[in-house]
Amino acid sequence: MRILLAFAGSRGDAQPGVLLGRELLGRGHDVTMAVSPNLVEFAERHGVPAVPFGLDSDVLLRTQRDDRRFRHPNPVQRVRAVLDLQRRGFVEAAADLLAVAGGHDLLVTGMAGEEAAAEVARHQGVPLAAVHFFPIIPNGSVPVVPSGWGKRMPPTANRAGWRALTAARARALAPCAGAFRESALAARRPGLGAPAYTAIQAYDAALFPGLADELCGVPFTGFPVPADNGAAQHGPQWPAPGTSAVEERSTGLGAELFEWLIAGPAPVYAGFGSMPVAEPVALESLVREVGRRLGRRILLVGPMFRGRIGDQLAVVDQVDHRAVLPLCDAAVHHGGAGTTAAVLRAGVPSVICSVQADQPYWGRQLEALGLGATAPFAGLTANRLERLLIRATTPEVRLRAAAYGARFRDDGVQRAADVVESLSPERPRPVLDTGEPSASTMIGGAR
The missing domain is CATH 3.40.50.2000 (Glycogen Phosphorylase B;)
Structure with missing residues (x-):
């Protein structure tokens, strides 16, 4: 299977994609990874062929540091700052991704840039798998407001809050998606409708009591950490097994x-x-x-x-x-x-x-x-x-x-690769969809 991995954002966002790419390469798949321009060398150093797409993640991080709205006491101002940041470079990122998407059977994306990847998957008519590092599918188990009083909100209020954030983000990015669809590059092929979508939950569901039951049918794979030889971990590689x-x-x-x-x-x-x-x-x-x-x-x-x-x-x-x-x-x-x-x-x-x-x-x-x-x-x-x-x-x-x-499980990368392989066009797809919109909420961004 030919698989395109699109992991925008910082090094923390890209590293799970590198680990997944290495695993899929080891299983015999043809893998290309798209990352922020400043992280191409990082991916290739760990054995994953990479191309640049979108904006330099260091520039985006500095923008967040310098924009005082991100630290504003008014949550509305913070939300506006996040939306402005997410709109930056959307069309360019989607165009960069489209330029390398031809011939791939599946597109896998991280949380950052998920909407741009969805546009490319729609254009190419291929399935989309999104790797979520945190519960962003609307649910009632995770407080929508990360504060002391937020955890006292009832499940119905949390679920409504996550849906409202998802809808707000979709509205904010709609003009960017429209601009991409109308661009000369995208106009070479008519849109093919919403892609088949799977949301891979790459964290431990046990950390969020009740969530796995609420999101019944959604695959939980555990944290994507290096196993045995931590080749993509920060710093030096680990030695071979058998070393004292x-x-x-x-x-x-x-x-x-x-x-x-x-x-x-x-x-x-x-x-x-x-x-x-x-x-x-x-x-x-x-x-x-x-x-x-x-x-x-x-x-x-x-x-x-x-x-x-x-x-x-x-x-x-x-x-x-x-x-x-x-x-x-x-x-x-x-x-x-x-x-x-x-x-x-x-x-x-x-x-x-x-x-x-x-x-x-x-x-x-x-x-x-x-x-x-x-x-x-x-x-x-x-x-x-x-x-x-x-x-x-x-x-x-x-x-x-x-x-x-x-009791920490080290097989998150392998389990995520199993889900990705199950999405092959030649294999029957399990019922993994949630029915929720394929949009990351306000929390998408740097790790």
């Missing part, structure tokens, strides 16, 4: 960092993925101060910080999450789906300092389940982060996090 535990950790981390990690008490990991940090010096100072107050060593991760390794603070560009996080006491992070999965897999508590998109939802859900604590990144202070870490590292939270990590 000490050699494995040292190889995956780098000797200097490995020695620092085992030289003292388990540190607190702090990293914010691809999120643009406006004042990295101030953030480093804040994290270091919290470490001093609590007597904790800190591992600070990110390319925006000046790398060095000292007694109480180690600062590195990037790490292999699978190698590092099990050696940490807790993880302070932005709450992207990929990082959240890595922390859950390691069995350590999370302190989610959310920036945007689905991150506040992950923070609230893990806090509600007793797996961590959360607060917005905006306005973060040393006092607040200190309180969050104290709450997240109580014995009860540690036990819950460890228990979750012990």
